[in-house]
Amino acid sequence: MIEISDLHVNYGRVHALSSISIKLQPGEIFAVLGANGAGKTTLLRSILGLTAARGAICFDGEDISGLTVTDRVRRGISLVPEGRRLFPEFTVEENLRIGAFNRTDRADVQRDIANICEVFPILKERSQQRSRTLSGGEGQMLAIGRALLARPRLLLLDEPSVGLMPIAVSEIFKMIGDIPKTKGITVLLVEQNAKKALAIADRAAVLELGRVVFEGDAGTVTADPRVKDAYLGG
Numbered sequence: 288m289i290e291i292s293d294l295h296v297n298y299g300r301v302h303a304l305s306s307i308s309i310k311l312q313p314g315e316i317f318a319v320l321g322a323n324g325a326g327k328t329t330l331l332r333s334i335l336g337l338t339a340a341r342g343a344i345c346f347d348g349e350d351i352s353g354l355t356v357t358d359r360v361r362r363g364i365s366l367v368p369e370g371r372r373l374f375p376e377f378t379v380e381e382n383l384r385i386g387a388f389n390r391t392d393r394a395d396v397q398r399d400i401a402n403i404c405e406v407f408p409i410l411k412e413r414s415q416q417r418s419r420t421l422s423g424g425e426g427q428m429l430a431i432g433r434a435l436l437a438r439p440r441l442l443l444l445d446e447p448s449v450g451l452m453p454i455a456v457s458e459i460f461k462m463i464g465d466i467p468k469t470k471g472i473t474v475l476l477v478e479q480n481a482k483k484a485l486a487i488a489d490r491a492a493v494l495e496l497g498r499v500v501f502e503g504d505a506g507t508v509t510a511d512p513r514v515k516d517a518y519l520g521g
């Protein structure tokens with residue numbers, strides 16, 4: 288569904304990504320693990336076109352690497368950014384609507400908002416509240432809901448569990464784990480919580496200093512001694 292080949296990103300003299308090649312199958316959850324500064328956010332941003340990259344990004348057979356961000360969103364790619372990036376003075380409902388900025392099917396947008404509120408009942412309760420008043424977990428649900436309103440076929444998630452209490456983390460991961468089954472969406476999940484990410488992922492890759500150093504199905508990655516030592520607490 289998406290195939291990234293030989294992707295490079297430089298920030299001045301910093302080589303943030305070096306020759307990344309990753310291929311995702313439709314309907315899978317692919318986890319990308321890695322330490323701070325490994326290049327995880329850069330990878331997600333360059334898939335959406337927010338960061339300039341060299342290399343090919345093939346989405347459903349089309350090279351999208353020359354397209355604008357808006358056109359990539361139109362093709363069906365949506366990002367839940369690092370740190371959520373909600374509009375704090377806008378209400379929950381207004382934030383959800385922003386996710387549908389590229390759509391003209393108003394009635395369907397309304398139906399999708401109702402659907403998101405079924406998945407996250409708290410968003411319905413808080414729908415007229417400014418998003419700055421939400422808790423961390425509620426804010427993350429809103430950020431995911433907003434990304435889903437673009438009706439993506441590929442959802443990019445940048446550290447959705449960061450800053451959440453354990454109970455909220457479990458809830459968020461359960462919800463993410465259900466996305467391919469309930470919505471048929473492919474998920475690329477960047478996480479520092481390697482254990483939780485590997486538990487819901489089909490496959491995973493480990494990034495170190497902008498390179499993929501290890502890739503395999505989630506079971507193999509979980510069992511690998513190098514991954515255990517570095518990312519799963521031994």
Ligand SMILES: Nc1ncnc2c1ncn2[C@@H]1O[C@H](COP(=O)(O)OP(=O)(O)OP(=O)(O)O)[C@@H](O)[C@H]1O
Pocket residue numbers: 298299301302303321322323324325326327328329330369
């Ligand atoms: N706009 C930028 N200008 C210069 N260097 C940058 C920029 N953005 C990222 N970098 C550098 O690129 C490297 C990769 O950063 P990136 O944000 O992709 O890492 P990350 O894996 O997401 O880290 P974290 O887990 O801390 O979020 C880092 O060394 C970072 O300092």
Ligand SMILES: [Mg+2]
Pocket residue numbers: 327328329369445
């Ligand atoms: Mg990051």
